[in-house]
Amino acid sequence: MTSPILDSTSKSIAKLQTLAPEQQQEVLDFVEFLAQKYAQPQQPPQKRVLGLNQDKIWISDDFNDPLSWWAEKFISMSLRVERSVTFAQRLVEKQSQWF
Template sequence: MTSQRQDITETLIVQLQTLPPEQQQMVVNFVEFLAQKHAQFQFSQNGKKRRVAGLHEGMGWISDDFNQPLPDEFWMGE
């Protein structure tokens, strides 16, 4: 760890210890939020995004006649 990074970490620890538990939890929540945002930014920079299973569950539908043959008019462009 670089000395500047260590100084920042030590400063944060000292400041965090002066806060009541409720505010300490708020700081933890905020740090987790920043870490999540940073991870999303890294994925978008690499051109890769994580897939989230079930994100759009129930939003699509398939017609009842989906597997039925298409009429000749469709293929003839009529």
């Protein structure tokens, strides 16, 4: 009795042999891609060291504070855009009256 893996392998090889050489190369490329994608890492990742970068970076004391200045700036910008659009619309209306 043959194992299911050997049976599957022989079926795959038989189908592969019916393909054109270009298609066989594509299959080989895909198999290599899968082998690389699912390869086990050679060494486990290094563990993080607590305090390694201590005193090397700085975060502002108000880092987590709400960005109220941003909201004010955004609102004023959107108002300017609205005014620009209405001004442009009025210009277009005036222009249509001229011609």
